[in-house]
Amino acid sequence: MEAIGAGACFGIFLGKVCPEALELAGGKALVEKRAKILVLCPDLPFPIRAGGQMRMASLIQALSEFASVKVAFIAPQTTEETISWARERNVSLEQLVPRNRSLFERWSERLGILFARSNLRYRLHERTFFNQAFKSYSPDLVWLETPYLLRYAIEWKEKVPLVVDYWGTSEGANRICKVTRGPLKIWKWLFWRAALRGEMQFAPQVENIVCVSSLDAAFFRNLAPESRIWAIPNGILTKNTQRPTVAVADDPSIMIFTGDMSYLPNIDAAVWFTEQAFPIILREVPWAKMQIVGREPRGEVLALRGHQNVEVKGHMPDLAASIAAAGFYILPMRLGSGIRSKLFDVFPLGKAIVSTSTGAEGLELHHDVNCIIADSAEDFAKGCIRLLKNENERHRLGKAVSLLASETYSQENVNRLVRKAVIDILRS
Secondary structure, three states, rough: OOOOOOOOOOOOOOOOOOOOOOOHHHOEEOOOOOOOOEEEOOOOOOOOHHHHHHHHHHHHHHEEEEEEEEEEEEEOOOOOHHHHHHHHOEEEEEEOOOOOOOOOHHHHHHHHHHOOOOOOOOOOOOOHHHHHHHHOOOEEEEEOOHHHHHHHHHHHHOOEEEEEEEEEOHHHHHHHHOOOOOHHHHHHHHHHHHHHHHHHHHHOOOOOOEEEOOHHHHHHHHHHOOOEEOOOOOOOOOHHHOOOOOOOOOOEEEEEEEEEOOHHHHHHHHHHHHHHHHHHHHHHHOOOOEEEEHHHHHHHHHHHHHHOEEEEEOOOOOOHHHHHEEEEEEEEOOOOOOOOHHHHHHHHHOOEEOOOOHHOOOOOEEOOOOEEEEOOOHHHHHHHHHHHHHHHHHHHHHHHHHHHHHHOOOHHHHHHHHHHHHHHHHHO
């Protein structure tokens, strides 16, 4: 996150009457009105441009189904899409505009994090902004859409229940550290230790933790055994489940990988597959093609265009059309933690998936049941060859993952899980 200037704030307040009551601490009920929930976000929650926005939008929509919600967020600007999205859900918005910081300020903060061995150092302007939002709204519950924001809200826990949403764990930073070579490894190790120390220091102080999967829930139960922990997945919102507006015939020869191609785990995945697994595939299936689709491809990714049958397409306005046109989806990720939200673009389209164990981590993906999971380059290549040659297998696995979109990862299921968690918290 960049440092935050004083910025301008604006609010859009749209009320809604509640048909039922929620019980608060002490057994009192909120009669004929909704519980007030303040959501703190580190970025614009909508439109959805990345996994973070998908997570925020899904959970905010779930909260707005049964509570009055105010979202305080940090972003350079808002859009008409954001305002319309909030209005449709009766959500109020309050924004803090960041200011540009000098290189000296950015590096001073990073060094401060390392010396303090904690990544939860607050910034004064952000703290002032969130404190004002808290005082003006007087919420019944505060929901933090990243543990980064605990630095501002931890002092509120004696006044109001706090819920912290952990999108992932420090294991992601640990994996990056393990594959880093040379002097840079020391820097990556220090940041991993700072992230881990932040979890160890603050997670046990939080009574209510939400995470993206049962795997992450187990991680935090070990770290914070006294906390209440809920595993709530991302919901696949209607906007993300729509098929391409124009029918697209798939090409069984195309394997596609998508994501932000400036993000190290995605860069590593694209390079590893192209250099290690794809040559094995081409020896047996010379007509196979590889497409890499995603914004801001770095030099390492752009250089992959020099390999046989590899196409780097960059950002595509209609991602669903690109995925639908491919024979199947590959997820050769070896780094990162949490869940790979890019798969929520794939599930509704019913595309077969070949993934590493890391790519499938935290999701209801099981080898030979609804996907192919392989970790070595040779096994990953064999899984791809199997799908390239077998149309029935592509259809079988594609049908299986489409059920995940309509059942496990439906927004309706997320609404139910969020509602249950909040009611339990307010009753306790």
